[in-house]
Amino acid sequence: AYFFMLLFIIGRFISIIGKFRPWPNSLPRQVLFLDIATKLRFDPDAINTASSDFGKLVQEIPSAVFHPSSVADIIRVINVSYNSSVPFGIAARGHGHSIRGQAMAPNGVVIEMSSLSDYTSNGTKIKVSWSPSLGYYADVGGEQLWIDVLRTTLDYGLAPVSWTDYLYLTVGGTLSNAGISGQTFRHGPQISNVHELDVITGKGEFITCSKHMNSELYYAVLGGLGQFGIITRARIVLDKAPTRVKWLRIMYDDFSSFTRDQEYLISINDNGLDYVEGSLILQQSSPNNWRSSFFSASHQSKISSLLTERGILYCMEVVKYYDDNTAATVDQELELLLEGLHYIPGFLFKKDDSFVGFLNRVRSGELELQSKGLWDVPHPWLNLFVPKSRIMDFNAGVFVDILLKQNKATGPILVYPTSKKMWDERMSAVVPDEDTFYCVGLLHSGTLDDWKNLDDQNNELLEFCDKNGIEIKQYLPHYKTRQDWMNHFGSKWSTFQERKARFDPKVILSPGQKIFNFV
Ligand code: FAD
Numbered sequence: 001a002y003f004f005m006l007l008f009i010i011g012r013f014i015s016i017i018g019k020f021r022p023w024p025n026s027l028p029r030q031v032l033f034l035d036i037a038t039k040l041r042f043d044p045d046a047i048n049t050a051s052s053d054f055g056k057l058v059q060e061i062p063s064a065v066f067h068p069s070s071v072a073d074i075i076r077v078i079n080v081s082y083n084s085s086v087p088f089g090i091a092a093r094g095h096g097h098s099i100r101g102q103a104m105a106p107n108g109v110v111i112e113m114s115s116l117s118d119y120t121s122n123g124t125k126i127k128v129s130w131s132p133s134l135g136y137y138a139d140v141g142g143e144q145l146w147i148d149v150l151r152t153t154l155d156y157g158l159a160p161v162s163w164t165d166y167l168y169l170t171v172g173g174t175l176s177n178a179g180i181s182g183q184t185f186r187h188g189p190q191i192s193n194v195h196e197l198d199v200i201t202g203k204g205e206f207i208t209c210s211k212h213m214n215s216e217l218y219y220a221v222l223g224g225l226g227q228f229g230i231i232t233r234a235r236i237v238l239d240k241a242p243t244r245v246k247w248l249r250i251m252y253d254d255f256s257s258f259t260r261d262q263e264y265l266i267s268i269n270d271n272g273l274d275y276v277e278g279s280l281i282l283q284q285s286s287p288n289n290w291r292s293s294f295f296s297a298s299h300q301s302k303i304s305s306l307l308t309e310r311g312i313l314y315c316m317e318v319v320k321y322y323d324d325n326t327a328a329t330v331d332q333e334l335e336l337l338l339e340g341l342h343y344i345p346g347f348l349f350k351k352d353d354s355f356v357g358f359l360n361r362v363r364s365g366e367l368e369l370q371s372k373g374l375w376d377v378p379h380p381w382l383n384l385f386v387p388k389s390r391i392m393d394f395n396a397g398v399f400v401d402i403l404l405k406q407n408k409a410t411g412p413i414l415v416y417p418t419s420k421k422m423w424d425e426r427m428s429a430v431v432p433d434e435d436t437f438y439c440v441g442l443l444h445s446g447t448l449d450d451w452k453n454l455d456d457q458n459n460e461l462l463e464f465c466d467k468n469g470i471e472i473k474q475y476l477p478h479y480k481t482r483q484d485w486m487n488h489f490g491s492k493w494s495t496f497q498e499r500k501a502r503f504d505p506k507v508i509l510s511p512g513q514k515i516f517n518f519v
Contacts, residue, residue: 024063026107028084036076040064040109050110055099056378057451060106060512063088067115071198071206071232074111078230079204081109081508089511092230094170095145099381100478102225103173104512111230113143113172126152128238134195136238142172142231149236150359159241159355161187165277165291166362172231176510177476178223178429180418180439182275182317185266188422191222191429193237199229202504210235215426220499223429225477226510227496228503242321245274245358246334249294250316251303251347255395258314261341262417263388263436265318273337275319280413282404283311290365291412291443299349306347312404314415316343319358378451380444382458383475388417388436390470397468398461403442408457414441428496430473430489439475485515 023029024042031037041047046065068074081087089108096103104110117125125141126149136158140149146160147167153159163181164174175197179190187193196210199221207229209218220228252258258278265276281287287295287303295303307313320337322330338348369375386394403409417438423431431437444454465472479485486493500507500516511517 024107026063026086026088027109028080028086031080034076034080036066036068036073036080039067039069039073039115041067046112049096050093050112051104052096053099053101053103054097054379055101055381056376057099057380057455058101058104060101060104062091062105062110063107064109066109066111068111068113069115071116071200074200074230074232075204075206077109077111078200078202078508082202082204082506087506087508089517090508091510091512092142092172092226094143094173095168097166097169097173098512099379099476101512102476102478102510106511108508108511113170116141116143116232128153128156128158134235134237137195138236138238140171140234140236142170142175142234144171145169146171146174147360147363150356153238154241154356157241158238160190160193160236161239162190162193162237163359164190166366167360168363168366171234171236175222175231175234176224176226178423180475182277182319182416184422184439185276185418186272186274186422188424189429191427192422192424194222194234195237196233196235197221197231198233199231201229202506202508206232216499217503219424219426220428220496220503222424222427224499225428225513225515227428227513227515228499229509242274242355243323244321244327245353245355246320246322246330247294247351247353247358248316248318248334248338249349250318250338250341250343251306252314252316252343253306253310253312254342255314255399256392257342258316259391259417259438261343262316264341265337266417266419266436268337271333273318274321275317277317277414277416279315279317280399280403280409280415281307281313281315282407282409282413283307284407285409287315289412290362290369292361292365294351295349303347306344312400321355374445378446378448380446380451380455380458381476382442382444382461384440384465385432385473385475386438386440386465387432387434387471388438389434390468391415391417391438393468394438394440394465394470394472397464397470402457402461402464406457408454409442409444410454411443411445412441414439414443428492428499430477430492432471432473441475479514 050065051059051061089105091103091105092111092113093103127139130136162183164179165181198208207214287300320334417436420435446454489496507516
């Protein structure tokens with residue numbers, strides 16, 4: 001019996017030690033003696049997940065993955081790094097839907113934010129309230145997915161006003177970028193719809209901030225690419241939710257009519273549309289794609305025949321929300337809004353859907369691709385903001401001369417205008433210096449063998465813009481040199497640097513963005 005007990009004790013000892021071995025050089029050993037040590041994982045499953053993202057283009061291996069069960073745990077792990085003689089990098093990982101390792105921490109610690117929600121039942125981390133000064137709002141954990149924010153707020157007949165096209169992204173992840181979609185022209189990006197934030201800075205300080213309280217941190221963090229702090233709570237603007245939508249797709253063969261109509265529609269303030277986007281349909285692509293299967297089989301073949309003739313089509317996508325009170329008048333209002341547009345006669349397609357069905361439109365395409373093993377593939381995406389004054393040149397040089405002629409595009413290509421007045425200059429997010437600019441998204445899917453060709457094409461079009469003086473800004477930016485980052489931020493670079501020195505002086509946070517840490 002003693003022998004077996006001895007074996008048991010030795011076994012337990014080995015298993016406990018095994019959890020911490022081999023101890024990575026980059027982490028101070030004192031972590032072993034803190035209570036958070038049990039929340040660090042070193043196993044291949046945890047490390048592999050944290051070394052990868054939606055883009056599947058880069059791999060950066062962290063020393064450990066941290067699974068916090070509270071905000072206090074995150075403060076503790078940042079404090080360990082901050083107080084260490086050799087600080088290690090720490091990245092919050094929301095849903096890992098970045099493209100180029102932005103949520104990775106080479107030789108550092110990745111904080112798996114989703115584990116915060118494991119400790120609360122669904123919805124308790126999303127609290128809906130009302131105040132006379134703010135109206136309705138939701139306090140939401142930074143780790144929460146937007147789909148869960150939608151579901152919870154709808155229980156109160158409310159919803160956020162500004163969205164992304166896809167809802168399985170975290171609040172902290174999209175607020176670190178901007179959060180854009182077809183509602184941005186009307187309400188601004190998601191960062192323009194946040195009253196207040198709780199943030200843990202790179203010094204391990206827990207700070208509540210807003211436009212009126214610790215405002216420098218508030219403006220820094222919104223669009224701040226994770227550089228200044230980890231968002232643990234955001235107070236999000238809510239409004240009364242509609243129940244249904246009228247959803248239209250309208251075809252153009254002439255880019256100038258397409259953009260003129262889009263710009264006209266986003267300029268209507270009172271009783272205008274609730275969502276305006278657009279996309280390119282190239283000869284090699286299908287009118288339906290994973291972003292939503294909108295067209296019926298007969299409409300698809302009608303569009304495909306036209307496409308064979310024209311080679312390229314531009315598809316405007318618009319939505320008007322409605323509910324029981326406006327159901328009787330919505331069609332008439334839509335007709336008035338669309339009067340005088342210059343689309344191809346007979347090529348306006350309508351759908352009536354629930355509000356949730358529309359907002360969650362990408363999910364079914366995702367599940368279908370997942371079932372075919374086509375979702376977890378390389379995604380060499382490129383997202384750009386293009387000034388309105390150069391969008392015609394961009395069409396000729398990029399859409400027609402590069403994408404159409406090279407016949408290499410392999411996914412949705414989005415193009416829609418939005419309005420700069422809805423963005424707050426004091427925030428870290430960067431947009432072109434024009435009142436109206438276009439959001440362009442090249443959402444390629446590749447294979448392990450061919451994604452580099454698509455990436456070369458991305459570089460070719462960036463070079464085209466550079467040579468022709470088209471002052472684009474990258475959205476979800478990715479650069480390789482300090483000079484490129486300085487050019488990206490332009491006049492905001494010095495503020496960005498000063499804020500970094502103030503809130504993360506030891507350059508700990510989100511090293512995968514490679515703005516201050518080049519590995
Ligand atoms: P992650 O990739 O996990 O993190 C992104 C960055 O934010 C990292 O630097 C990370 O360290 C940091 N971060 C994460 N959480 C926090 C936090 N709590 N506090 C501080 N920093 C944090 N974007 C749009 O704007 N509009 C769209 O319509 C849109 N559609 C998309 C569709 C798909 C299918 C995909 C894959 C992406 C889409 N995106 C869109 C891009 C998306 O908004 C960004 O990639 C976003 O960063 C993803 O959120 P995430 O939770 O996965 O963040």
